[in-house]
Amino acid sequence: EVQLVESGGGLVQPGGSLRLSCAASGFTFSSYWMHWVRQAPGKGLVWVSRINSDGSSTSYADSVKGRFTISRDNAKNTLYLQMNSLRAEDTAVYYCARDSYSDISLGFDPWGQGTLVTVSS
Amino acid sequence: EIVMTQSPATLSVSPGERATLSCRASQSVSSNLAWYQQKPGQAPRLLIYGASTRATGIPARFSGSGSGTEFTLTISSLQSEDFAVYYCQQYNNWPPEYTFGQGTKLEIK
Numbered sequence: 001e002v003q004l005v006e007s008g009g010g011l012v013q014p015g016g017s018l019r020l021s022c023a024a025s026g027f028t029f030s031s032y033w034m035h036w037v038r039q040a041p042g043k044g045l046v047w048v049s050r051i052n053s054d055g056s057s058t059s060y061a062d063s064v065k066g067r068f069t070i071s072r073d074n075a076k077n078t079l080y081l082q083m084n085s086l087r088a089e090d091t092a093v094y095y096c097a098r099d100s101y102s103d104i105s106l107g108f109d110p111w112g113q114g115t116l117v118t119v120s121s
Numbered sequence: 122e123i124v125m126t127q128s129p130a131t132l133s134v135s136p137g138e139r140a141t142l143s144c145r146a147s148q149s150v151s152s153n154l155a156w157y158q159q160k161p162g163q164a165p166r167l168l169i170y171g172a173s174t175r176a177t178g179i180p181a182r183f184s185g186s187g188s189g190t191e192f193t194l195t196i197s198s199l200q201s202e203d204f205a206v207y208y209c210q211q212y213n214n215w216p217p218e219y220t221f222g223q224g225t226k227l228e229i230k
Contacts, residue, residue: 035219045157045165045208047219059217095164105212105219107155107170109177114164 002026002110004096009115016086016119022079022096022112030054030074033099035108036081038092038117048094049081053101064090086119093117123147123211127222133230136199142225144192144209153212156185156194159224160205168207169194196227204229 008020022034036048049060049070058070069082079096093116097108124147134140144154152172157165167176169185172192182197196203209222 044224045159045210045221047210047221050217050219103215105153105155105170107167107176107210107212108157108165109167109170111164111166 002098004098004110004112006094006096006112006115009094009117011118011120012086013121014087014119017082017084018086018117020081020083020094020096020115020117022081024077024079024098027098029072029077031101033101033103033105034070034072034079035097035099036070036079037095037097037108037111038090039095039114040089040092043092046092050099051079052103083117086117088119091117091119123150123213123218123220125209125211125220125222127207127209127225129225130223131226131228133228134199135230136201138199138230140196140199140203140227142194142196142207142227144187144194144222146190146192146211149189150211150213152188154185154187154192155210155212156183157208157210158203158205159208165208199227201229203227 003025005023035050051070067085071080093114095114097111100106126145128143154172156169159165173185206224212219
């Protein structure tokens with residue numbers, strides 16, 4: 001079964017840092033592009049970041065550029081999101097999602113169950 | 122930045138009836154359009170990609186159409202499990218951009 005499981009969320013103070021993890025199983029993780037998407041409470045979906053299959057290319061939404069870093073460890077089948085200089089507006093459920101083998105997206109499928117990040121003093 | 126606008130914000134339909142959801146892009150996205158379903162407390166699920174290709178395991182009552190700037194998701198005969206929020210998403214590989222619409226809530230009439 002193809003599965004993505006996020007972890008690492010929690011309560012953090014403004015200006016703090018957090019690292020999210022996404023453990024992949026049931027497919028050849030090293031072959032796929034991966035994404036992080038977030039959803040603030042009661043709001044819609046917002047794309048955060050993407051990484052290519054070997055980790056050599058990354059992209060970010062303007063709202064997180066310079067503060068967040070996406071990475072992956074293909075030997076551990078794990079995707080990461082390092083979040084620094086966190087702000088209240090970063091409060092959201094963070095989902096990881098699988099894309100396709102290449103830069104031609106075929107939609108995000110599947111998604112993990114999400115991990116909640118709350119930025120508050 | 123490409124803006125995706127979904128309409129209506131809320132759609133009330135009776136079970137067994139047809140539902141038509143719309144999504145408009147601020148500029149052409151060709152056929153680089155996906156639709157997702159999200160139920161309360163759950164992660165989104167991919168329904169359609171490439172504007173009209175059903176994802177694996179998606180029932181045939183879901184269909185997508187359109188290209189350029191105007192897209193439609195049609196659910197031919199609503200089942201109880203179809204009442205949820207639906208999002209469209211455009212994807213542009215360069216510059217990388219994956220923009221979601223604000224969502225349409227499909228509720229029971």
